[in-house]
Amino acid sequence: MTDDLRGAAQHFPDPYRLLIRESVASTNDELQQLGNKGAEDGLVLLALHQSAGRGRRGATWFSSTDDALAFSVLLRPTEPKALWSRLALATGLAVAEAAESFGCNAGIKWPNDVWIDGRKVAGILVEAGHDFVVIGIGINVNTSTFPEEIQHLATSLHLANGRPMLRSEVLSAIIQRLAVRRQQINHEFGELLDAVRQRCVLSGHQVSMRTAQGSLTGIIDRIGDGGELRLQTASGIQSLIQADEIRILD
Ligand code: BTN
Numbered sequence: 001m002t003d004d005l006r007g008a009a010q011h012f013p014d015p016y017r018l019l020i021r022e023s024v025a026s027t028n029d030e031l032q033q034l035g036n037k038g039a040e041d042g043l044v045l046l047a048l049h050q051s052a053g054r055g056r057r058g059a060t061w062f063s064s065t066d067d068a069l070a071f072s073v074l075l076r077p078t079e080p081k082a083l084w085s086r087l088a089l090a091t092g093l094a095v096a097e098a099a100e101s102f103g104c105n106a107g108i109k110w111p112n113d114v115w116i117d118g119r120k121v122a123g124i125l126v127e128a129g130h131d132f133v134v135i136g137i138g139i140n141v142n143t144s145t146f147p148e149e150i151q152h153l154a155t156s157l158h159l160a161n162g163r164p165m166l167r168s169e170v171l172s173a174i175i176q177r178l179a180v181r182r183q184q185i186n187h188e189f190g191e192l193l194d195a196v197r198q199r200c201v202l203s204g205h206q207v208s209m210r211t212a213q214g215s216l217t218g219i220i221d222r223i224g225d226g227g228e229l230r231l232q233t234a235s236g237i238q239s240l241i242q243a244d245e246i247r248i249l250d
Pocket of ligand 1: 027028056071072135136
């Protein structure tokens with residue numbers, strides 16, 4: 001079977017559509033520009049080659065050109081802006097569910113890294129514009145070798161389930177799940193949260209992390225009802241809406 005990335009859009013639900021660029025620095029940057037020019041909800045921008053992919057906290061995102069997917073989705077949510085940050089959870093869940101549909105046992109490392117077998121398979125970068133959100137997704141599909149500095153941290157769908165996959169099928173599976181989960185950031189947030197909690201790889205573990213209040217260690221209680229991470233520390237429960245460099249210690 002050929003990997004027809006353009007054909008993936010045939011399996012997108014309405015109103016999602018696909019724009020493929022040969023090479024861009026960052027699909028998030030490119031799509032933000034299109035968003036500022038009025039691009040409509042559901043535009044997916046995929047780069048065959050991404051030369052300066054960005055991760056969270058200004059990190060560089062590595063994606064192997066022929067084996068990975070690097071794309072961004074423009075959404076114009078109708079929900080109140082205060083709820084848009086929940087799209088990070090919705091997207092992590094959508095990617096995990098897509099991975100599961102290919103036989104992988106995926107977990108979510110709050111807020112939205114997708115893990116398989118303790119290694120990262122996908123990263124998500126959500127950035128809000130004035131009246132839109134750009135969701136960048138990088139997922140290792142058939143990647144089998146990684147740069148040395150991340151090879152002990154990264155995996156791919158192919159490494160996890162032992163068979164090569166069509167990137168076009170992975171792309172359409174993610175968009176299909178995102179189309180469902182993005183609609184649950186308001187009234188059905190409880191349902192979204194339950195599905196995220198079931199896949200949370202941090203719950204019950206002793207962790208260290210960097211937060212706005214400094215470094216913290218403790219045991220992850222659970223994801224709270226607003227989507228925040230609840231950390232049991234020596235001085236009580238801390239509710240965190242942002243945390244970086246979360247490391248599992250046990
Ligand atoms: C992370 O885990 O730190 C987030 C990584 C996000 C990478 C994707 S690849 C497509 C999109 N374009 C970017 O520049 N970044 C995101």
